[in-house]
Amino acid sequence: MIEMQNLSFGYSGNDPLLADMSLTLQPGSFHFLTGPSGAGKTTFLRLCYAELMPSAGQMTAFGQDVRTLSRDGIAALRRRVGVVHQDTQFLDHLPVAENIALPLLVSGEQIDMPALGELLAWVQLSGHARAMPPELSGGERQRAALARAVIMSPDLILADEPTGNLDWDMSMRLLQLLIELNRSGKAVLIATHDLNLIRAAKQQVQARVLRIAGKRLQLAGADL
Ligand SMILES: Nc1ncnc2c1ncn2[C@@H]1O[C@H](COP(=O)(O)OP(=O)(O)OP(=O)(O)O)[C@@H](O)[C@H]1O
Structure with a gap:
C-alpha cells in the first residue's frame, strides 16, 4: 500500500534528515518504527500520509505516485490512513463522541449512530461519550x-508514540486494540521507544521492527 524507493527528505537545504530509504508496507x-529521539520517526510518518513530500526518490501510496496527487487525491489518501498523533488534540468544547466522529462531520458524511456506539464500546469509552476531552x-x-x-x-493505521505517557496496563490495552485492528486486516505502523511494548506485541503478532539510524531506515534484528 505504501512503497518507497531511495526516498530522501530534508526540512531545509541539501542536508537530508532521512536518506535513501526503501520500504514496502504490505x-x-x-x-x-524505532530510533533515537530526533532521528525522524514523526517525519517518516508524515511522509507516509503525504503531509510532507519527499525531496528525492520514489513513493507510491495505494498505487499512486504521491508527487502527482491533486488536493482531492491527497484527501482520498488520508481517508485510507488513520493517524494517532503523539500529542492528540481534541476540540475541548465538544463531547468525546463528537470528537471521535469529527472526521465524518468534516467530510460531510452522516454519522451512523449505532456504529459510533459500537466504536465507543470497542475502545471502552461508552460511559464517557458525553464527557468533555x-x-x-x-x-x-x-x-x-x-x-x-x-x-x-x-x-493503514499510523501511531506516533501512542503509549508515550501511559502506564504499562494502559499501554497494553492500547496495544491490544491495535493488534485487533491488525487481525481484522489493517496494516499497522507504530513509532515507539518502548522495547517492552515491541516484545509484548511480538508474542502475539508477526511484527517487523524498523529503525532509523544515521538517516537510514533499517530492519532491526530479531534481538529484541
Ligand atoms: N517542521 C520542521 N522544520 C524543521 N525541522 C523539523 C521540523 N519538524 C521536525 N524537525 C526536526 O527534524 C528532526 C526529526 O524530528 P522528528 O520529530 O521527526 O523526530 P522523532 O524521531 O520523531 O523524535 P522524537 O522521538 O523525539 O519524537 C529533529 O531534529 C527536529 O527538530
Whole structure:
C-alpha cells in the first residue's frame, strides 16, 4: 500500500534528515518504527500520509505516485490512513463522541449512530461519550484518539508514540486494540521507544521492527 524507493527528505537545504530509504508496507502488515529521539520517526510518518513530500526518490501510496496527487487525491489518501498523533488534540468544547466522529462531520458524511456506539464500546469509552476531552485520563484520551483514527475505516493505521505517557496496563490495552485492528486486516505502523511494548506485541503478532539510524531506515534484528 505504501512503497518507497531511495526516498530522501530534508526540512531545509541539501542536508537530508532521512536518506535513501526503501520500504514496502504490505496490506495487513505490522511494523514498529524505532530510533533515537530526533532521528525522524514523526517525519517518516508524515511522509507516509503525504503531509510532507519527499525531496528525492520514489513513493507510491495505494498505487499512486504521491508527487502527482491533486488536493482531492491527497484527501482520498488520508481517508485510507488513520493517524494517532503523539500529542492528540481534541476540540475541548465538544463531547468525546463528537470528537471521535469529527472526521465524518468534516467530510460531510452522516454519522451512523449505532456504529459510533459500537466504536465507543470497542475502545471502552461508552460511559464517557458525553464527557468533555479535558475530563479524560491519558489512557482514555489515547483510546479516543484511536477511535477517531479508525472511524473512516482506514487500511493503514499510523501511531506516533501512542503509549508515550501511559502506564504499562494502559499501554497494553492500547496495544491490544491495535493488534485487533491488525487481525481484522489493517496494516499497522507504530513509532515507539518502548522495547517492552515491541516484545509484548511480538508474542502475539508477526511484527517487523524498523529503525532509523544515521538517516537510514533499517530492519532491526530479531534481538529484541
Ligand atoms: N517542521 C520542521 N522544520 C524543521 N525541522 C523539523 C521540523 N519538524 C521536525 N524537525 C526536526 O527534524 C528532526 C526529526 O524530528 P522528528 O520529530 O521527526 O523526530 P522523532 O524521531 O520523531 O523524535 P522524537 O522521538 O523525539 O519524537 C529533529 O531534529 C527536529 O527538530
